[in-house]
Amino acid sequence: QVHLVESGGGLVQAGGSMRLSCVASGSIFIINTWGWYRQAPGKQRELVATTTRGDSTNYVDSVKGRFTISRDKAKNTVYLQMNSLKPEDTGVYYCYSGSVLRDYWGQGTQVTVSS
Numbered sequence: 851q852v853h854l855v856e857s858g859g860g861l862v863q864a865g866g867s868m869r870l871s872c873v874a875s876g877s878i879f880i881i882n883t884w885g886w887y888r889q890a891p892g893k894q895r896e897l898v899a900t901t902t903r904g905d906s907t908n909y910v911d912s913v914k915g916r917f918t919i920s921r922d923k924a925k926n927t928v929y930l931q932m933n934s935l936k937p938e939d940t941g942v943y944y945c946y947s948g949s950v951l952r953d954y955w956g957q958g959t960q961v962t963v964s965s
Contacts, residue, residue: 851876851877852874852875852876852877852878852880852881852947852949852954853874853875853876853954854872854873854874854945854946854947854954854955854956855872855873855875855945855956855957856870856871856872856943856944856945856956856957856958856959857870857871857872857873857959858870858871858959859943859959859960859961860960860961860962861962861963861964862935862961862962862963862964863935863963863964864935864936864937864963864964864965865934865935866935866963867931867932867933867934867935868932868935868961869929869930869931869932870886870929870930870932870943870945870959870961871927871928871929872884872886872927872928872929872930872945872956873925873926873927874926874927874928874947875926878926880949880950880951881903881947881948881949881954882902882903882948882949882950883900883901883902883903883946883947883948884900884901884902884919884921884928884945884946884947884948885897885898885899885900885901885919885928885945885946885947885948886898886899886900886919886928886930886943886944886945886946887943887944887946888939888941888942888943888944888961889941889942889944889958890938890940890941891941893941895944896910897910898910898913898917898930898943899913899917899918899919899930900919900946901919901920901921901928905921907919912938913932913939916932916933916934916935917930917931917932917933918930918931918933919931928945928947930943932961935961935963936963937963937964937965938963939961939963940961940962940963941960941961942958942959942960942961943958943959943960943961944956944957944958
């Protein structure tokens with residue numbers, strides 16, 4: 851079992867920056883992929899960024915060059931640094947971790963970008 855807790859959401863003006871954190875606990879050794887997803891009002895949840903055990907990364911096109919995913923292995927924490935935020939980045943951001951057997955999700959943190 852893996853437990854994920856996000857933090858760092860809030861309200862920011864367009865063009866600003868914000869960093870989300872996700873602390874993992876439990877059977878972390880089973881996790882192969884870490885990531886962030888988001889869900890805007892009335893829309894489906896979408897992938898934002900992922901990083902793997904081998905430190906490869908992947909981003910949705912809309913955030914490339916603005917967002918950076920990173921992982922502090924010693925702290926069991928995954929970060930999402932978000933720069934040049936846009937109103938369309940508004941949504942609930944969920945931390946994700948995936949193993950061979952199942953996926954794990956955090957409770958979500960709200961990010962609101964005002965224009």
